[in-house]
Amino acid sequence: MAFTPSVGVIGCGSLGTAILQGLLSAKEPKVRPSKILASVTSEASAAKLREALPSVEVHKGENEVVAACDIVILACPPNLMSDVLGGLDKVLQGKLLISVLAGVSTESIKKVAGGAWVVRSLPNLAAAQQASATAVEDFDQDMPAEKVDLATAVIEQFGGVVLLPASIMDASTVVCGSTPAFIALFLDGLIDGAVAAGVPRNKANAMIAQVMGSTTALLGEQKASELRESVCAMPGCTIQGSIALEEGGVRGTAAKTMKMAIEAAKKLG
Numbered sequence: 001m002a003f004t005p006s007v008g009v010i011g012c013g014s015l016g017t018a019i020l021q022g023l024l025s026a027k028e029p030k031v032r033p034s035k036i037l038a039s040v041t042s043e044a045s046a047a048k049l050r051e052a053l054p055s056v057e058v059h060k061g062e063n064e065v066v067a068a069c070d071i072v073i074l075a076c077p078p079n080l081m082s083d084v085l086g087g088l089d090k091v092l093q094g095k096l097l098i099s100v101l102a103g104v105s106t107e108s109i110k111k112v113a114g115g116a117w118v119v120r121s122l123p124n125l126a127a128a129q130q131a132s133a134t135a136v137e138d139f140d141q142d143m144p145a146e147k148v149d150l151a152t153a154v155i156e157q158f159g160g161v162v163l164l165p166a167s168i169m170d171a172s173t174v175v176c177g178s179t180p181a182f183i184a185l186f187l188d189g190l191i192d193g194a195v196a197a198g199v200p201r202n203k204a205n206a207m208i209a210q211v212m213g214s215t216t217a218l219l220g221e222q223k224a225s226e227l228r229e230s231v232c233a234m235p236g237c238t239i240q241g242s243i244a245l246e247e248g249g250v251r252g253t254a255a256k257t258m259k260m261a262i263e264a265a266k267k268l269g
């Protein structure tokens with residue numbers, strides 16, 4: 001039987017909208033929200049949200065959203081967490097509060113909303129296609145089993161879940177949240193190279209997108225280093241391309257990208 005909670009999103013911008021799109025368009029949903037409410041601050045964002053998700057009740061403040069919902073998804077800018085949750089502790093009492101804020105620890109959320117059952121998660125924008133890679137912090141050991149089951153069902157409805165200890169959640173923010181942008185930047189370069197060799201841009205884009213799916217399938221079977229070696233097995237074009245990548249310092253640059261982004265993630269909250 002499906003869960004039928006009322007769901008509220010506080011700060012329903014890009015990620016909040018993607019999560020709701022994923023929740024609402026799942027083919028075999030374990031969670032069928034009885035109703036969905038969302039808050040934004042500006043009229044422009046409210047209009048955009050109403051157009052994207054007509055079934056969602058849009059509000060300009062969080063009080064009504066939190067009061068009406070069993071589950072609250074917190075998706076406002078991370079630096080506003082205390083302002084947004086301040087004063088809501090009573091109404092959040094006993095509710096499930098799923099945070100998607102980058103760089104904000106569970107501990108700091110509990111200081112402001114100690115009465116809620118807090119779940120820290122880091123999804124990405126592919127939530128809209130139920131394809132998020134979501135890092136979820138190990139659940140509070142005292143959290144009732146039904147809350148754990150409900151939170152798990154909600155988060156799994158918009159993608160895959162990896163459970164992790166609190167100590168590596170900032171790193172996972174970048175690994176799960178930022179990596180699509182890093183990969184897209186790299187792919188943009190590959191597409192430019194294909195265009196320079198005469199491939200029409202739209203065809204290059206379509207092929208590279210398909211190849212990403214192929215790479216994902218192969219990575220289910222082997223490590224990244226093994227995949228690279230197996231495709232580079234013969235003397236030919238792939239090894240030549242790989243040498244060019246190594247000359248450009250791609251591996252060190254990729255590692256440094258992660259390292260710097262993780263340092264920045266630690267300062268977000």
Ligand SMILES: NC(=O)c1ccc[n+]([C@@H]2O[C@H](COP(=O)([O-])OP(=O)(O)OC[C@H]3O[C@@H](n4cnc5c(N)ncnc54)[C@H](OP(=O)(O)O)[C@@H]3O)[C@@H](O)[C@H]2O)c1
Binds near residue numbers: 013045075076100178
């Ligand atoms: N985008 C990602 O890929 C990603 C990945 C992982 C985690 N996150 C986290 O998800 C959160 C949202 O990111 P986003 O990319 O969706 O940002 P966004 O598009 O800017 O959305 C932020 C939302 O918060 C609302 N907001 C601003 N001030 C508010 C306030 N005082 N009270 C309530 N709502 C307020 C904004 O409404 P108005 O537009 O009306 O001001 C907007 O709807 C951030 O904490 C971020 O760290 C994002």
